[in-house]
Amino acid sequence: MKNKIYIYRAFERFWHWTQAFLIFILMLTGFEIHGTFKFFGFQNAVSYHKTAAYAFIVLIVFAIFWHLTTGEWRQYLPTTEHIRAQMNYYIFGIFRNEPHPTKKTVLTKLNPLQKLVYLGLKVLVIPIMVLSGLMYMFYRYPQQNKIETLNLESLEPVALLHTIGAFMLVAFVIAHVYLITTGSTVTSNLKAMIIGYEDVEQDGEESAEETKLNQQTK
Numbered sequence: 257m258k259n260k261i262y263i264y265r266a267f268e269r270f271w272h273w274t275q276a277f278l279i280f281i282l283m284l285t286g287f288e289i290h291g292t293f294k295f296f297g298f299q300n301a302v303s304y305h306k307t308a309a310y311a312f313i314v315l316i317v318f319a320i321f322w323h324l325t326t327g328e329w330r331q332y333l334p335t336t337e338h339i340r341a342q343m344n345y346y347i348f349g350i351f352r353n354e355p356h357p358t359k360k361t362v363l364t365k366l367n368p369l370q371k372l373v374y375l376g377l378k379v380l381v382i383p384i385m386v387l388s389g390l391m392y393m394f395y396r397y398p399q400q401n402k403i404e405t406l407n408l409e410s411l412e413p414v415a416l417l418h419t420i421g422a423f424m425l426v427a428f429v430i431a432h433v434y435l436i437t438t439g440s441t442v443t444s445n446l447k448a449m450i451i452g453y454e455d456v457e458q459d460g461e462e463s464a465e466e467t468k469l470n471q472q473t474k
């Protein structure tokens with residue numbers, strides 16, 4: 257039986273798409289700064305990169321507040337349960353039309369692999385990008401202006417870290433866009449992140465807590 261359930265709330269959808277847009281701009285301008293291609297022109301790329309970076313930091317502050325106040329941060333607690341089944345599904349099962357090994361509900365909207373990857377992004381890759389980016393912005397060589405705070409002998413390790421993080425984000429975005437298409441239909445995941453609702457296969461009773469949440473959020 258198919259059931260329409262509310263998976264992504266309004267703020268979550270706003271946060272997701274704003275973040276996607278900002279990361280896209282940061283990638284485009286970042287790789288131009290890196291010298292990969294020419295598009296906006298170097299000076300413009302630097303200026304747009306900075307503006308998008310500040311907007312990204314503001315968005316992150318709101319997103320942290322939202323995750324903490326709604327308790328949604330719990331969705332990202334990693335679990336080893338079904339992780340092998342989920343990997344087998346992506347490598348083999350998906351090509352044999354097997355059913356998804358994990359069920360999506362309001363309380364567990366992420367599968368075990370998503371939990372792991374998104375947690376890694378939130379606690380590792382994004383903090384590395386923000387911190388190395390801010391160090392990039394505010395560094396001072398020791399001999400410059402006699403400013404003693406944030407003295408760095410060389411900007412090289414910061415640039416290297418920021419660039420490694422940027423490549424990790426590019427890899428993530430490519431995998432993410434492919435995985436978006438692997439829901440119950442090719443567009444069902446994308447549609448859910450736009451309108452909030454998804455048609456989910458319901459094989460049994462939903463828990464009392466799920467029903468309550470579903471009703472609250474409608």
Ligand code: HEM
Nearest residue numbers: 282283286287289290309385386389390392393415422425
């Ligand atoms: C809040 C987050 C971020 C801040 C504060 C930030 C800041 C900066 C700054 C100040 C630069 C150097 C610009 C210059 O040379 O004048 C830079 C370079 C760069 N940024 Fe970011 N950035 C952030 C996020 C990102 C993201 C999300 C990406 C890509 C996914 C990215 C990719 C790059 C790349 C590729 C470079 C060139 C690095 C190099 O060649 O050394 N940045 N960033």
